[in-house]
Amino acid sequence: MKFEVATSKYLDSICEITEQAKAQLRRIGIDQWQKGYPSREIWEEDIEIGRSYILTDEGKVLGAFAYQEIPDASYYEIDGKWLTDGAYASMHRVCVADACKGQGVAGRLFAYGCEKARESGFPSMRIDTHPGNIPMQKALKKAGFQQCGTIVLAEGSEKGDLRIAFEKIIKK
Template structure:
């Protein structure tokens, strides 16, 4: 498996994989990603700024994640405490195609995010997920993330929604 920066020609497959993740979350009875996020426009904006990475084997896209080095407004206030004061990276919109679930793709994407953060001289990686998204919470803990508390999303169509916040020191 290798990692490439997403390009415009990848957006259709990225939207397919996002659709798979949205269906899985809905089947779990969760409202996460059910309000139009992430959308094609979000992916196009990510591609424009170059912050989205694809896990690929050959020509096949197995998974997607956004990697951001700017402070996340949603992480400014936490009910709990972060492991570090920063600087940190954040990973968002992590999803894996249905065909690749359970094959370690998410763990490899997290490891790549950790490498990117280390190369950028950042002290940690932060991420959040829905309180009911137990599969993602397990994947985060398996990757070495530590549950730090809860946050409220500050932006977008999910603004005001509660999330569990995690951090992993680099």
């Protein structure tokens, strides 16, 4: 298995995994990712600017995520308290292929994102998820993220939606 910056040759695979994730969220009865986000166009933009990463095994995409080193507009206000103040990196659009669920792929994605942040000198990693997305909450807690409170999404098709905010302090 290896991580790589996603290129357009992987776009169809990333979109297929995203659709699998959307279907799973629908099955568990939550509206996260049901309003057109994330779209093919968002992944195209991520790929174009080099912020989309994938985990592959023999050329097959197992999981994907977007990595961001600029402040997230949704994280300015929190009902609760972040673990750190100041600079942080964040992960978004984390998704794992259905065939790989339960095999530690999400944990590998979180670990790789945190390692990128550590290498860039960030003290922490932030991420958020829907209050009903229990599988993601469990994966985040297993990966060492701490629940910090709730945020309201500030942009996009899910603007105004409530999310649970998590943060992990990255050891230097």
